[in-house]
Amino acid sequence: MAASEQAAPFIDSFAPSTEEQWRKKVEAALKGAPAQKLVTKTYDGFDIQPLYARAANRPRAFRASGDWAVTARVDHPDAAAANELALTDLENGATGLQVVFAGAVGAYGFGLKDAAALAPALKDIQLDAGLRIVLDLPVHSGLHVAALLDLVAARGYDPKTLDISFGLDPIGAAAATAAPLNWAEEGPKLAELAKILIAKGFDKGLIAADGRVVHAAGGSPAQELAFALASGVAALRTLEAAGLSLDAARKLIDFRLAADADEFITLAKFRALRRLWASVERACGLEAKPVRVHGETAWRMMTRRDPWVNLLRATVAVFSAGLGGADSISVLPFTQALGLPDVFARRIARNTQLVLLEESSLGKVADPAAGSGGVEALTDSLVERGYALFQDIEKAGGLAKALESGAFQSEVAKTADERAKNVARRKEPLTGASEFPDIHEKPVTVLLPAPAAPAVNAKANPKTLSPHRVAEAFEALRDQADAASARPKIFLANLGPVAAFTARATFAKNFFEAGGVEALGNDGFADAVALVAGFKASGAKLAVLCSSDAVYAEQGIEAAKSLAAAGAHLFVAGRPGEQEAQWRDAGAQDFVFVGSDILAQLRDALKAA
Incomplete structure (x- = not known):
């Protein structure tokens, strides 16, 4: 007997359930409380319903086919040690490297010391062997780009064989540090550098529209999307003004987002970014094409206390970013908030991705959440809210002017304050920090202790999108x-x-x-x-x-x-x-x-x- 014939009687024995039946069950379980009690509101102001119907077809924007790149961090301050760690990662399954320099948005207290560290950090690593290279650069990055060009020339690489995201992002880097930014001057300089790189043979992935800085500062998903979208549009404008066609300009831009442990919101955020950028491409008279998106597990969600829980957070974040369409993902090792992670922590970070790819085959299906009522509704809401915030930035004269006025940072600060209140009241629980703490936890090993975080006076410098972790207030009490x-x-x-x-x-x-x-x-x-x-x-x-x-x-x-x-x-x-x-x-x-x-x-x- 065929399997389908065996299954049919079993299936037919169950009548299809209806929404009305579900609501009656809910009413009984709530014992008279309103069903609205099950509705939650996001930091972006829209509701998350407890039940969604199957969604109709929505616009879709896919990533390139194949697995996402498993990207390991290269952030040891000692170049030789960084090289040794990177080689170990590559020998054990990593398919990309995120080269982090001190002072970059994603440095978190560490990173290669200077441009001179690049060549020794990449010693014996074949950049033309299909590796995805993601550069995380500081505000002033001219020397770092020059060092990479020297390395490419010295090794005789054909730039066409390299997959490098240069990550040029003067707006985002300045926002993270409150460094002065005169976009009227810096924009043309960025375009000029891009033209130099194009002349050298690099024609994609030069500029990063990076939303991580907003997430790390406590912003909402829609604020992160609006920032990234506005950053991409600012780059398009400055490149077009320098004489590049819009088609050529868009190829030079890729995106970076943070992935956190809010599974469905993260998944929807990555999907929403692709739809938002596709709308920009169409507005430019271009046919939408897949854009490169790099995901990094969120600094904001990391805890120093009971750091083992970070393994679970990172797993959910990778799962969500991967299914949401990230082309490459970097996992912060579970001890990152405590110091420079050792070989064991890096192995777990790497294997978090490899298990999901190799054993769960998560990279094999394009946009697997398509048609899910809940995910499609969240994606729609983030597209709508993110685009509205993007329009607000445009009305202010573009991202650089919005940051110069402090208006955007003020809105991010309001969201961060609201989240801090929820954390303080455990409406947003932190396992291991605010919930189920282990005051007798055993210490974990790191290569170097985390440097003291610089004191940031938000009132004195409200234009800074300074990174912080939501667990810090609880950790301070534990330290005391x-x-x-x-x-x-x-x-x-x-x-x-x-x-x-x-x-x-x-x-x-x-x-x-x-x-x-x-x-x-x-x-x-x-x-x-x-x-x-x-x-x-x-x-x-x-x-x-x-x-x-x-x-x-x-x-x-x-x-x-x-x-x-x-x-x-x-x-x-x-x-x-x-x-x-x-x-x-x-x-x-x-x-x-x-x-x-x-x-x-x-x-x-x-x-x-």
């Missing part, structure tokens, strides 16, 4: 707790039976240990007398009362009074509701619950400890 002569501790004042206090005790443990305050657990206490005895025996200065609402109603106020009288700086797990005044009169200092400002409360706890 670790530096104390004795680790701060909080006594879990568990009142009543285990079933009554377990949920809030577990919540309180995660809450306080996110700030490095060790939670001292126990099996619970039957009354206030035993509770106070347990607190005194613990030696802690802090206590958090944990139990159910029912137990609180019977014994909570008395227990709070007893603990406060015993000298405890007392928190109560749960919302105080109408009894807040009574709780505070009894000695409760504060209340910890889902949605409270955990950062502010942890700072208070560390002061009191």
